[in-house]
Structure formats: C-alpha cells, structure tokens
Amino acid sequence: MTQPMIKLVHSEDETMLADAARGFLDGAAPVSHLRGLRDAGRSHDPDLWGEMARMGWAGVLVPETHGGADMGHAAAGILAAQMGQTLAVSPFLSTAVMAATALRQVADGRTDQALRQIAAGQRTYALAIDEGRKFDPGRCDLHAVREGNGYRLSGRKGFVVDGALADRVLVQARTDDGLVVFDLPAGAEGIERRARAAIDSRDSADITFDGVVATGDDLLGRADQVLRPAILAGQAALAAEMTGLVAGAFGMTVGYLNERKQFGVTIGQFQALQHRAAHLWCEQEVTAAAVLNAGRQMDAAPQDAALAVSIAKARATATAILAVSEGVQMHGGIGMTDAFDMGLFMKRARVCAEWLGDYSYHAEIIGNIRGI
Amino acid sequence: MQHAQDPALFRSQLRQWLLDNCPEQMRDGQNTEDTICWGGAGWVFSSPAQQQWLERAAAVGLTVPTWPVEYGGAGLDRAREKIFYEEMARINARLPLQSFGIWMLGPALLHFGSHAQKLHYLPPIARGDIRWCQGYSEPGAGSDLANVQTHAEDCGDHWQVTGQKIWTSYADKADWIFALVRTDRAAPKHRGISFVLIDMNQPGVTTRPIKLISGASPFCETFFDGAKVPKAQIVGEENRGWDVAKYLLTHERQMISGGGQGLQGGRALGAILADTAGPEGRIDPMLRADALRLEVDTLATGMTLERYKDISESGAEVGDASAMLKYMGTELNKRRHELLMTAGGLDALDWDGAMGSAPADWLRTKANSIEGGTSEIMLGIISRRVLGLGGQS
Numbered sequence: 001m002t003q004p005m006i007k008l009v010h011s012e013d014e015t016m017l018a019d020a021a022r023g024f025l026d027g028a029a030p031v032s033h034l035r036g037l038r039d040a041g042r043s044h045d046p047d048l049w050g051e052m053a054r055m056g057w058a059g060v061l062v063p064e065t066h067g068g069a070d071m072g073h074a075a076a077g078i079l080a081a082q083m084g085q086t087l088a089v090s091p092f093l094s095t096a097v098m099a100a101t102a103l104r105q106v107a108d109g110r111t112d113q114a115l116r117q118i119a120a121g122q123r124t125y126a127l128a129i130d131e132g133r134k135f136d137p138g139r140c141d142l143h144a145v146r147e148g149n150g151y152r153l154s155g156r157k158g159f160v161v162d163g164a165l166a167d168r169v170l171v172q173a174r175t176d177d178g179l180v181v182f183d184l185p186a187g188a189e190g191i192e193r194r195a196r197a198a199i200d201s202r203d204s205a206d207i208t209f210d211g212v213v214a215t216g217d218d219l220l221g222r223a224d225q226v227l228r229p230a231i232l233a234g235q236a237a238l239a240a241e242m243t244g245l246v247a248g249a250f251g252m253t254v255g256y257l258n259e260r261k262q263f264g265v266t267i268g269q270f271q272a273l274q275h276r277a278a279h280l281w282c283e284q285e286v287t288a289a290a291v292l293n294a295g296r297q298m299d300a301a302p303q304d305a306a307l308a309v310s311i312a313k314a315r316a317t318a319t320a321i322l323a324v325s326e327g328v329q330m331h332g333g334i335g336m337t338d339a340f341d342m343g344l345f346m347k348r349a350r351v352c353a354e355w356l357g358d359y360s361y362h363a364e365i366i367g368n369i370r371g372i
Numbered sequence: 373m374q375h376a377q378d379p380a381l382f383r384s385q386l387r388q389w390l391l392d393n394c395p396e397q398m399r400d401g402q403n404t405e406d407t408i409c410w411g412g413a414g415w416v417f418s419s420p421a422q423q424q425w426l427e428r429a430a431a432v433g434l435t436v437p438t439w440p441v442e443y444g445g446a447g448l449d450r451a452r453e454k455i456f457y458e459e460m461a462r463i464n465a466r467l468p469l470q471s472f473g474i475w476m477l478g479p480a481l482l483h484f485g486s487h488a489q490k491l492h493y494l495p496p497i498a499r500g501d502i503r504w505c506q507g508y509s510e511p512g513a514g515s516d517l518a519n520v521q522t523h524a525e526d527c528g529d530h531w532q533v534t535g536q537k538i539w540t541s542y543a544d545k546a547d548w549i550f551a552l553v554r555t556d557r558a559a560p561k562h563r564g565i566s567f568v569l570i571d572m573n574q575p576g577v578t579t580r581p582i583k584l585i586s587g588a589s590p591f592c593e594t595f596f597d598g599a600k601v602p603k604a605q606i607v608g609e610e611n612r613g614w615d616v617a618k619y620l621l622t623h624e625r626q627m628i629s630g631g632g633q634g635l636q637g638g639r640a641l642g643a644i645l646a647d648t649a650g651p652e653g654r655i656d657p658m659l660r661a662d663a664l665r666l667e668v669d670t671l672a673t674g675m676t677l678e679r680y681k682d683i684s685e686s687g688a689e690v691g692d693a694s695a696m697l698k699y700m701g702t703e704l705n706k707r708r709h710e711l712l713m714t715a716g717g718l719d720a721l722d723w724d725g726a727m728g729s730a731p732a733d734w735l736r737t738k739a740n741s742i743e744g745g746t747s748e749i750m751l752g753i754i755s756r757r758v759l760g761l762g763g764q765s
Contacts, residue, residue: 008679274755282696289676315672363664371642
C-alpha cells in the first residue's frame with residue numbers, strides 16, 4: 001500500500017488562493033457584514049454568494065466538465081477557513097461542499113444539470129439529516145413509502161442548515177431497503193419550512209414533510225453511497241472553517257493584549273495572560289495540522305479519510321470553544337458586549353461545535369477505528 | 373549499498389535490505405532505556421544481534437539516514453526518510469542506534485561546524501563509536517541558561533575549563549561532552565559564551581550520578597577542574613556559542629517532543645484499556661474518555677510534528693515553533709503515563725511488579741516538561757517571539 005506522500009504545507013497555489021480569498025473577504029465580508037445582516041433580520045446575502053460563484057468558489061468541488069473549478073477538498077478547506085476568519089455568511093458548506101459532493105456520487109448523468117447550476121451559483125442546497133438533539137445520521141424516522149413509481153415522504157427534520165432559503169433539499173429518508181437520499185425542490189407540495197432564530201444569525205430551519213411526493217428520479221441513491229461522502233466532506237470543511245474562526249478570535253485577543261493598559265502597562269506584559277495566549281496558539285497549531293491533513297486525505301483517498309476527518313473535527317471543536325472562551329475572558333467586560341465582535345465568534349463556534357458531530361461523536365469514531 | 377533516488381524503488385530496495393539485515397531479535401519494537409543501543413567507546417552490547425544490527429545499519433548510513441553520505445549518513449531526503457521509518461515500523465525494527473550525538477550535536481555541527489570538524493566528529497557518531505553528552509545546565513543556570521559560569525581560561529593554543537555542570541544525562545557513560553563555557557566574563561551574558569567539545573577522558577573531568585525519584589540515575593553532575601580543550605574544538609565563533617546553543621536546543625526540543633521515538637510508541641491504548649475491563653467487560657468511563665482525548669491529541673500532535681518537518685524541508689525556519697512542539701509533546705507524554713498508571717491501578721504500584729517498569733517510566737516523564745527548557749519557558753518563548761507580547765518573561 002504505497003500512499004502518495006502527503007505534504008502538510010500549503011503549496012504556492014494554495015497560498016495564493018488563501019491570499020486572494022482573504023483580500024476579497026476583507027472587502028466584501030468582514031465581520032461587520034454579518035452584523036449588518038443580523039441587524040437587518042437577514043441570514044443570507046445572494047449578491048455575496050453570486051460574487052463567490054464568479055470566483056469559482058461555488059464550483060470548488062464540481063468537475064470542470066460541469067463548469068466547476070474542481071479544486072479539491074484541501075482547497076475547499078482553505079476557502080472555508082478564510083470565510084471563518086471573518087464569519088462570512090454563505091451557503092458554501094451546504095451547497096458547494098456537501099451537496100456538490102453528494103451529487104457527484106451519482107454517475108448516471110441525472111445530476112449533471114444540478115452540478116452545473118451549483119457551480120454557476122444559481123442553485124443552493126440544504127441537507128436535511130438531523131432529527132434529534134445530537135448529530136446522528138444513523139437515526140432517521142422520516143420515512144419514504146413506495147407509491148406507484150414513486151415515493152411519499154413523511155416526517156420531520158430539525159436544524160437544517162440553510163434550510164429556510166435553499167432552493168432544494170437533500171433529505172435522508174428511511175425506506176424498506178434502508179436509508180436513502182432524495183433531491184427535492186424546497187417548495188414542493190407538503191414541505192413546510194420554519195426558520196429558526198439561530199444564535200449565530202445564520203439560516204437554519206425545521207422542516208416538516210407531510211406526504212411529499214417524490215419520483216424515482218428524485219431518489220439520488222443510498223445514504224452510504226451519497227450522503228456519507230458528503231458528510232465527510234462537510235466535516236472536513238467545517239473543521240477548516242473553525243480554524244479560521246479560531247484565527248480570527250485569537251487575532252483579536254492578541255491585539256487586545258498588546259493594546260489594553262491596566263496598572264500602567266499593556267496587559268500582554270502579564271505572564272498569566274501570556275501563557276494562556278501561548279497555550280491557545282499551540283492548540284491552534286496542532287488543530288491546523290489536523291485540518292490540513294484531513295483535506296489532504298480527502299483528496300488522496302476519501303474512502304479512507306474517516307479517521308483524519310474525525311480527528312480534525314474533534315480538535316477543531318475543542319480548540320474553537322477554548323479560543324472563544326479565552327477570547328471573552330481576556331477581553332474582560334468589553335468581550336461581553338454585543339457591540340464587540342467576540343460574542344459573534346462565540347455563538348458561531350457553538351453552532352459549529354454541534355453541526356455534523358460534536359467532540360464526543362468524533363471521539364467515538366476515532367475510538368472505534370483505533371480500538372479504544 | 374547505493375540508495376535509490378526514486379521513492380518507490382527505494383522502498384522496495386530498503387524493504388529487502390531490512391529483511392536481509394535486521395536480525396530477528398531486533399524486530400520486537402523495544403525502545404526503553406534498557407534496550408536502546410547508545411554506542412560509545414565503553415558500550416557493552418546486550419546481544420550479538422544488537423551489535424550486528426548497528427554495524428550493518430552504520431555501513432549503509434542508516435543510523436543517521438538524513439546526514440550526508442560523506443559524514444556517515446545515507447543522504448536521504450524527507451520523502452525517503454519517511455519511507456525509511458515506515459518500513460522500519462512495518463517490521464517493528466528497533467532503531468539501530470540512538471544518541472545525543474545523533475539528536476543534538478550532529479545537527480549543530482552540520483549547521484555550524486567546519487568541514488574538517490564534520491569529517492572528524494560526525495562519522496564516529498554515525499558508527500556509534502563515540503558517545504556524547506550535553507553540558508548545558510549549571511546549579512545557577514537552569515531556566516536562565518545564559519547565566520552559565522563554567523569558565524574557560526585562555527592559555528594560548530587551548531583553554532582550561534573550570535566549573536560545574538548539572539543534569540548532564542549519561543555523563544558517566546559518555547566519552548565526550550559538548551558544553552557551554554564562559555570565554556568572556558566582561559561581556560553581556562549572552563555574548564561571552566562559547567560552545568566547545570571536551571574529551572572527558574582526562575584528569576580534569578569527573579562525573580557523579582544523581583539518584584532520581586524513579587530510582588534511576590540517568591542524570592549526573594560533571595565537574596571540570598582545569599580540563600584542557602584545544603582551540604580547534606570550538607564550534608562556531610568564540611563568544612558566539614549562544615547561537616549554537618539555541619540552534620541545538622530547537623533540535624533537542626523536537627527530539628523530546630516526539631519522545632525520541634514518535635508519539636505512538638508503546639502499547640496501543642485500546643489494549644491497555646482492555647486489561648482494565650471488569651467482569652462484564654466494563655471499562656471505566658472516565659478512563660476511556662481520558663484515553664480517547666489522549667488519542668485525539670496524540671494523533672493530531674503527530675501530524676503537527678510531520679507538518680513542521682515538511683515546513684523545515686521546504687526551507688522555512690521552524691525556529692521558535694519548536695517550543696510549541698516541545699511543550700505539547702511533553703505534556704502529552706505526561707498525560708499518557710498518568711493514564712497508564714491509572715489503568716495499571718494496584719498492579720502499577722511496585723517497582724518491577726506486574727506492570728514492569730511502568731512506575732519508573734511514569735516518574736521519568738515528569739522531567740520531560742523540565743529538561744530542554746521548562747513548559748513555562750516554552751510558553752514564554754512563544755508569547756514573546758511568536759505572538760510578540762511585550763515585556764517580561
């Protein structure tokens with residue numbers, strides 16, 4: 001088993017991609033952009049997504065034959081990290097990473113058009129998986145009953161990210177033959193969407209399926225073939241987004257330590273705070289290595305990437321929670337105010353921690369693979 | 373043996389070479405203080421197999437795979453170095469030789485030494501002929517290492533060195549010592565230090581082992597009383613030894629961060645936990661949770677070590693980030709041994725009891741976050757030099 005040598009440094013192209021993304025996002029989607037959307041009661045900015053699509057981000061995982069840039073998972077992670085750093089709002093993860101990965105698994109040409117539209121930024125997707133309090137794709141009560149040549153779907157999904165505004169929904173359902181995934185228009189008869197008031201001000205929805213009719217063509221495939229790769233891709237990219245979030249929160253914190261004066265000196269001169277900041281930086285570095293490794297494994301051998309991806313998501317979860325907790329603490333009172341951005345990082349970190357599996361979920365996977 | 377440049381070809385050649393040359397007895401993956409081959413003039417091989425393995429590996433440069441061929445190495449690049457360790461791990465081979473010469477002095481000489489010094493000192497390290505120890509700390513120079521007072525008096529063509537070093541690991545078994553000595557007492561403390569190589573086989577050098585909490589005595593006190601050091605035995609410039617010292621420390625820290633043997637050495641955590649299972653196969657949930665966290669962090673820290681090797685191969689300086697690797701690696705190793713002791717329970721409370729050397733190994737790990745710079749010194753380096761946080765520390 002000779003594996004291609006995985007290099008855990010960014011190539012020149014990857015560094016350029018990151019720099020270009022940073023430049024664009026600093027102008028078009030700084031943290032104040034999220035704040036503005038939130039204050040306006042909005043959870044999506046179609047113009048911003050349109051610009052991202054024009055730069056090839058929407059098609060980051062779409063084959064070139066379908067109008068995509070096909071840059072791979074490590075590159076998707078780089079983009080996600082840059083977005084995470086300023087909490088940029090977009091359907092990147094659900095549409096460009098997860099839905100595109102799911103649709104790519106279907107080889108018979110039925111999804112060609114959908115992939116084209118994703119790459120063009122003309123179609124957004126949400127993945128309807130969760131039904132309980134905790135991420136658990138094996139748990140699925142929503143069922144699809146055969147009816148003629150098609151199916152009828154009934155059940156509920158919760159915490160559907162981008163679910164209130166997405167054009168289409170990939171929904172996992174239970175059939176007599178096991179778990180499958182349908183690709184449905186979000187406005188189909190019998191689908192009722194209720195936007196949640198999420199703490200991170202992003203689009204997420206609870207969706208009820210009440211006897212929704214689906215054709216045989218709407219059935220994308222078995223969950224283990226279609227959804228599993230999509231979830232892995234999403235987890236890897238989400239972990240990457242979280243490293244960006246950590247970098248953003250940490251940058252603010254170090255900046256504050258160098259600027260805030262108490263007892264006549266900058267508080268960054270106090271060893272108690274120096275050591276906490278240094279420890280956080282160490283955790284950030286270790287997590288960054290795990291995240292880059294996950295992206296590389298996804299590109300090299302996605303079928304063998306489960307361990308790498310779970311290490312990345314577990315580490316990212318723990319590090320993000322530490323970074324925002326320390327971020328608020330080291331900022332003191334101002335960190336508690338709504339006018340200051342650290343709270344926005346904290347709320348996004350909490351959502352990211354749960355989405356697609358928390359620390360415990362991924363530790364369990366790692367334990368199973370490693371025999372613990 | 374000529375090592376192939378092509379990675380795939382190299383792998384198949386190496387695999388065959390290992391099968392032909394690594395003695396069966398050396399394929400047990402052992403890597404404890406008792407089973408390591410340290411080499412040196414006074415080295416007594418634990419078995420003919422150990423000697424055979426060292427000699428065969430040294431003959432083809434594989435005791436120091438990345439060193440240039442002319443200095444006793446195999447000249448491997450990073451891709452083939454990785455393959456080397458993978459193939460070694462595949463057959464569970466012990467490292468043929470480990471030493472402070474390989475880990476610390478070698479990299480410093482390769483960077484700062486003259487060609488003549490490299491030719492003179494490196495091949496005996498690669499062959500395991502000479503065993504080195506490190507003369508850094510002193511009673512008054514621990515975390516404040518630049519405060520070393522051991523004095524080198526200028527006697528024309530040589531120095532006479534007088535003073536005391538402490539925590540000199542295996543000094544009682546070493547042939548030579550690389551030491552920080554003060555060559556200019558008037559200069560600011562960082563600017564009056566030289567890095568010199570001292571033959572310990574002379575009347576002016578004596579050592580005394582220090583018994584530690586583990587019961588073992590790997591550390592010594594080393595006394596210099598007019599020890600003679602020819603001036604050719606300085607590495608780098610006179611009074612610029614601090615630069616060599618710091619460079620060497622980054623290698624020492626990387627070495628300590630991986631426990632010298634990679635973080636995943638020893639028994640798998642799963643097997644260790646299985647031994648703790650109760651009658652119904654129940655494993656203590658707290659212990660399992662700790663083990664899972666440890667595994668996550670161990671695997672991720674291993675990736676971080678790989679990442680920094682890739683970074684340094686790409687030509688960038690790892691420099692101060694080695695403080696991070698050292699801090700994270702040693703704190704992790706301490707956690708691992710705390711967990712092993714908890715898993716061992718009552719069986720782990722006797723010297724050489726049912727858990728073998730577990731108690732001594734556990735106690736030994738407590739030095740990991742002290743030696744080579746304490747965890748607090750590492751955090752200070754990071755906050756000052758990586759994060760740019762001002763002022764004291």
